[in-house]
Amino acid sequence: MQKVEHIGIAVKELSASIPLFEILLNTNCYKTEIVESENVKTAFFKKGETKIELLESLSNKGVIAKYLEKHGEGMHHIAFEVSDIEAEMKRLMQAGFQLMGTIPKVGADNKLVCFIHPKNTNGVLIELCQSISGK
Amino acid sequence: MQKVEHIGIAVKELSASIPLFEILLNTNCYKTEIVESENVKTAFFKKGETKIELLESLSNKGVIAKYLEKHGEGMHHIAFEVSDIEAEMKRLMQAGFQLMGTIPKVGADNKLVCFIHPKNTNGVLIELCQSISGK
Numbered sequence: 001m002q003k004v005e006h007i008g009i010a011v012k013e014l015s016a017s018i019p020l021f022e023i024l025l026n027t028n029c030y031k032t033e034i035v036e037s038e039n040v041k042t043a044f045f046k047k048g049e050t051k052i053e054l055l056e057s058l059s060n061k062g063v064i065a066k067y068l069e070k071h072g073e074g075m076h077h078i079a080f081e082v083s084d085i086e087a088e089m090k091r092l093m094q095a096g097f098q099l100m101g102t103i104p105k106v107g108a109d110n111k112l113v114c115f116i117h118p119k120n121t122n123g124v125l126i127e128l129c130q131s132i133s134g135k
Numbered sequence: 136m137q138k139v140e141h142i143g144i145a146v147k148e149l150s151a152s153i154p155l156f157e158i159l160l161n162t163n164c165y166k167t168e169i170v171e172s173e174n175v176k177t178a179f180f181k182k183g184e185t186k187i188e189l190l191e192s193l194s195n196k197g198v199i200a201k202y203l204e205k206h207g208e209g210m211h212h213i214a215f216e217v218s219d220i221e222a223e224m225k226r227l228m229q230a231g232f233q234l235m236g237t238i239p240k241v242g243a244d245n246k247l248v249c250f251i252h253p254k255n256t257n258g259v260l261i262e263l264c265q266s267i268s269g270k
Binding site: 001002003004007009011012017020021023024025026027047048049050054071072073074075078080081091092095097116118120121122123124126 | 136137138139142144146147152155156158159160161162182183184185189206207208209210213215216226227230232251253255256257258259261
């Protein structure tokens with residue numbers, strides 16, 4: 001794991017949260033993106049080497065919709081950049097962490113991603129991500 | 136706001152969570168510190184320009200104890216580094232954000248800190264921090 005690539009924040013409505021975070025972070029949202037596989041629309045901000053990724057659910061059945069129902073708005077996950085996601089998945093699996101999926105899948109922002117189940121990480125949902133172009 | 140200085144994670148017991156995060160992050164905890172004013176013991180890890188700060192409560196009355204009781208273990212706050220905390224507090228207050236305190240206080244890791252109330256930030260507890268030595 002090389003750095004905190006982004007922090008994911010679950011919100012109800014990007015239309016309200018994008019201008020709020022633009023003022024809060026004092027920087028413009030530079031990209032929005034729909035991730036069909038996850039049923040989410042995302043909005044990105046940059047601070048130093050880390051992105052802040054707001055996540056709005058596109059349906060009432062996706063993971064973000066379920067999160068909002070259970071927890072309300074707030075921090076959803078921390079994503080760490082890795083150079084070789086398959087090697088990192090293997091390392092963590094062998095150390096006893098429970099991965100959500102056995103192979104990486106394509107996530108937002110042109111990344112291969114894999115999540116680690118929060119029950120083994122003190123309640124923190126961790127994402128591993130690797131730039132597809134950077135492999 | 137310049138970068139994500141650290142991400143705070145509330146845990147029940149550092150004695151269990153430090154070795155867990157050392158394996159997870161593949162790096163050693165490089166410092167622990169007691170912050171008397173907050174009734175917490177902290178443990179720090181570094182990934183890129185960002186720290187991961189684990190927080191254990193030293194009493195059953197502190198903010199972390201209350202957080203654990205309500206939410207369980209998990210992500211507690213995001214701290215952004217600022218170069219002039221008083222100017223940033225003024226900017227955010229004028230923009231309508233509610234600050235927790237009108238003057239910065241001394242937090243962990245030799246920093247002046249101020250928190251922004253999560254009710255105005257989509258449920259995310261935001262910390263502003265400025266290195267005391269860097270002022």
